[in-house]
Amino acid sequence: MRHQLPSSVPVSRSKDGLIKECGKNAGTSLGTLRSQLLRWLLIPLLLLVALDSLSVYRNALDVADLAYDRALLASTRALAERVSIVDGKVVADVPYVALDSFETDTLGRIYYKVTGTKGEFISGYDDLPAIPAHTPRSEIYPALVRFYHSTYRGEPVRIAALYQPVYDDSMRGIALIQVGETMDARSAMTRQILFGTLWRQGLLVMVAALLVWFAVRIVLRPLMQLKTAVEARGPTDLTNFDADQVHIEMRPLIAAMNGYMGRLQTLITGQRRFIADASHQLRTPLTVLKTQAELALRELKRDPQDPQSPLDIEAIREIVRSMASTTDATVHLANRLLTLARAEHGVAEGGMVALSLTAATRQVGLELAPQAVKKQLDLSFDAEENVFITGNPLMLHELMSNLLDNAIRYTPSNGKIILRVRRDGQTQRGVFEIEDSGSGIPEADRERVFSAFYRAPSAQQLNPSGAGLGLSIVRDIAAAHHASIVLSAPSKNSGLKVYITFPLRPAAIG
Structure with missing residues (x-):
């Protein structure tokens, strides 16, 4: 079923804020593990001794x-x-x-x-x-x-x-x-029998309590050593703990701690990379913006009555226009950097929910349809059925918006763009495709374009102001959804075809 997306549909996109209710559970402290073990061992022992007595x-x-x-x-x-x-x-x-x-x-x-x-x-x-x-x-x-x-x-x-x-x-x-x-x-x-029994049983309880105390102390020694090792670690030391140093029952906890530190290391690495990328990429436009502001101030210092060097209002207007353009490019770059950082950290925002890939694709097509119409592009949507997956709505919207925005930017006027959603019966996966009749990407560059800030030569010619982050964002969002992405040329060997497959929602399989 093929749908021609309307050109003048009022699109209103509402992003529901994620409200997290952080309730504080009013709970009492569990106390020490040693005291709990002693209580759970000695209290039943006392009851048994009392019954035995x-x-x-x-x-x-x-x-x-x-x-x-x-x-x-x-x-x-x-x-x-x-x-x-x-x-x-x-x-x-x-x-x-x-x-x-x-x-x-x-x-x-x-x-x-x-x-x-x-x-x-x-x-x-x-x-x-x-x-x-x-x-x-x-x-x-x-x-x-x-x-x-x-x-x-x-x-x-x-x-x-x-x-x-x-x-x-x-x-x-x-x-x-x-x-x-x-x-x-x-x-x-x-x-005599009563006192003799109580004396012997009391002595038994005291000896048992002493033995249990020593046993608990010896058994908990590896855990105390682990506590000491954790306390001695520096704030940047995220190396794994040795699971062989603790009991078998504690090894799942050590594995979970190591996994958490691995995720934390990934998060810290991403933050450092974001800081490095942001400082590197924003330095140039901010420097240009500062230079433009200084030029505008210099122009404003001129005396309007000076016949040799009068105040040039048109020059000031041009500088302000350039400043506005530079600001827009800087804001766009900053937004792309933030989106890339959020995509690299997975889908923490909003979590994973069941959603319709078909409806999400249709919504993105309706939102960007005015841009396609403005450029006189034939934008169509083809979907056979509702395909349901598990994903993050905001991240998936960002993925599709990036791909469709790129297709609109790099497809010449009177070109065609097709959005497709279908279900692959053989692989049991949901398929999202976007095909355009633009300049395409050479086969040698189809892997490199997913790297941050890399831009193919053809893309630099058509859009010199691009940041080179769009496909990098798409790759990270796809990875967070366990989706595979392939770039290829359409059957007519002109333009670009992006093929992404998502795991179907379990309830939708069968």
Whole structure:
């Protein structure tokens, strides 16, 4: 589909300013890496030690209870062996010495009670608490024994109740033997177990914390050495850091730092080149402008009444016109230098967005159509479909404007310029072409014209005031968009054809 671009279309180009909202994230400092590692290692360790201490303590208590219950059952059995039937009655033959040993112990008191087959009190302490209802039989021992807690004489006691079969030739039945023990011994052992467990676990935590501190210090030593190396560097030293001096996990960070310094070096090199180019290229027009101003001042010092050397108003007008022309050329050169610097630094301004290559080409054609009409050029636009790419709108506009402006400048009157946009199905790339019927560029100069400030001899003849920066800007913008650019002669071997291919936007492929 070929479109003839109108000659008198009011073109309004609006450049939306890039508004960047720089919000400051209100965040707290992360602190030192060493302190964070210690916290993340020691706090979980303390929690684990606390849980382990609780588990060890409970297990030790269970073991202690089992041991004391076993001793209590042994005492109950010893007493049960002294229970017998005499003359048809249940009797407990407990000597005084044995009775004394039952009543007192080094760490507490022991109480007992013997009940006959009919529930009658036989011996011991008759008010010893009875077995609570629903007290289960112990499954640990092969005996009819039940253990339960109670309170006796204002003290907590642990009681073992054993059912002991008794019989003789005249009768048989089951007697109940109860032996109770105060909790003093168990409490003392509980405290001993608790303090012993806490002391050992506390010592373990202290040793672990010391080992972790030394381990973290040793592990972070390469990072601290890297910090020292960074602090010792001069402001212009952008050499790479050695990634082999740090751990494998830190090497991606070193690679990122080296990559950043490489980009920074490129930026600094571009700035230095821009300063050198600007000082070199602007020195001549500024010198000319100064000379012209001095000439104008010299003319103004003349006396209008002096018949020999009167004030020449026309000469002053010519000098001012020359100054205006020089100023315009200087402004144009400065703008081109700034554009070149921005193109060399990539597409930082505005970022990369999805855009239509077709619409961008049509917009540039409409903007420069009045210049083409003024020169009586046939400017047309040919596009089969909408081709979408990812690019920077401002930079792409600069690229197309430079190419179309050059085509208009170097194409003689009544010539032709064609803008084409299409999609290459084989390479899956978007294609932008601009073809003119101008003087063209000799094949030997087609690579050199991309160098800054280089101008082909034919271009110098047709446009002596050019800066030689247009195609250099085009090359840098194309490189920033991963686009390839080729200069060739049209099929009729007259003029110039610029062929640029862009990667298609991923969503547009397929």
